[in-house]
Amino acid sequence: MTRFPSEQLLTFATVLSEGTLEAAARLLHITPSAVSQRLKALEQSAGRVLLQRSNPVQATEAGEVVLRLARQLAQLEADAGAELGLPAGPGQVAVPVVVNADSLAVWFLKALARVPKDLGVVFDLHRDDEQHSTSLLRSGTVMAAVTATPEPVQGCRVEGLGTMRYRAVAAPDFVDRWLPGGVDGGGGAALAGAALAGVLNAAPAVDFDRKDSYQRKFLNTLLGSPVSVPGPRHYVPATQDFADAIRLGLGWGLVPEIQCGADLDAARLVELAPGRTFDVALYWQRWRAESRMLDALSTAVLDTAAEVLLPA
Known part of the structure; x- marks a missing residue:
């Protein structure tokens, strides 16, 4: 069986984290030439190309397998050191995690603050849509993910976090301009169902990015069929x-209930379809391997989510 030296695995993981050989060399306190030699030796041992020399560098399909090994080895070494009582200097262990933008803004940082400081952990946060975050788990880029995918990625285990509830809202000026009849007595648009969906689809919406499909999916539920x-x-x-952007009237959009509640109470925002919320079930996926670090992180994440999110 082929054995990969730990310094080569560390170098490989560092290059992928930093994006270039030069940046990895500075972090490892070695020369770029030494980094290149270690990578070449690792690829020779693996018998295939592991790294795409792009800018930033990227792992090949085979490289993703080796990256998972490198991350797991670093995790096991850190856990062993902790069990032996060896001192863990600040930032000694980096734990890469992917989380969606709304969770990051609303509650996830509070969870990270609960992780015991004596573990000496720093966090390498990746932000990605909860519908797509599991791809970073599969590639070995991250050890854990907040995701909307309940099916566990191979080598991972999954636990429910709860439900993030969104409400369709807009500024009062937007409602006056785009919604005939204004708002009803309950503070929502006078139109409903398919009629409301048609008006909102003609009006400007605010999307987070081109992966954001929530506004379109919400219209689909109002319309009863996909928006063409x-x-x-x-x-x-x-x-x-x-x-x-929504508060300023650029368009309408779905905002987490916890973020827009005060604005609705103060009439700075108007709920467009009272009673028609958009709920997203969130899950925590992490590597299955036993780890003191991942166990502590998972406990903090699950406890914080239970305080903030709605029950699944």
Whole structure:
């Protein structure tokens, strides 16, 4: 069986984390030439190309397998050191995690703050849509993910976190311009169902990015069938700016209930379809391997989610 030296695995993982050989060399306190030699030796041992020399570098399909090995080895070494009582300096262990933007803005940082400081862990956060985050687990880029996918990725285990509830909202000026009849007595648009869906599809919407399908899916539920031609939309790829764009009347959109509740109470926003919420079930997927670090992180994430999210 082929054995991969730990320094080669560490170098490989560092290059992928930092994006270039030069950046990895600075972090490892070796020369770029030494980094290149270690990578070449690792590829010779594996018998195939592991790294695409792009900018930034990327792992090949075979490289993703080796990256998972490198991450797992680093995790096991850190856990062993902790069990032996060896000192863990600040930032000694980096734990890569992928999380969706709304969770990151609303509750996830609170969970990270609960992880015991004596573990000496730093977090390498990746932001991606909850519908797509499991791809980073499969590639070995991250050890854990907040995701909307309940099926466990190979080598991972999954636990339910709860439900993030969204409400369709817009600024009062937007309602006056785009919704005939204004709002009903309950504070929502006078139109309903398919009629409301048709008007909203013709009006500008705010999407987080081109992966964001929530506004379109919400219209589909109102219409009872898929929207054939999506209407005009703004793309605002930052959670706070996304909500601000809606408050300023650029368009309508779905905002987490916990973020828009105060604005609805103060009439700074109008709920467009009272009683028609958009709920997203979230899950926590992590490597199945036993790990003190991942166990502590998982406990913090699950406890915090239970306080913030609705029951699944």
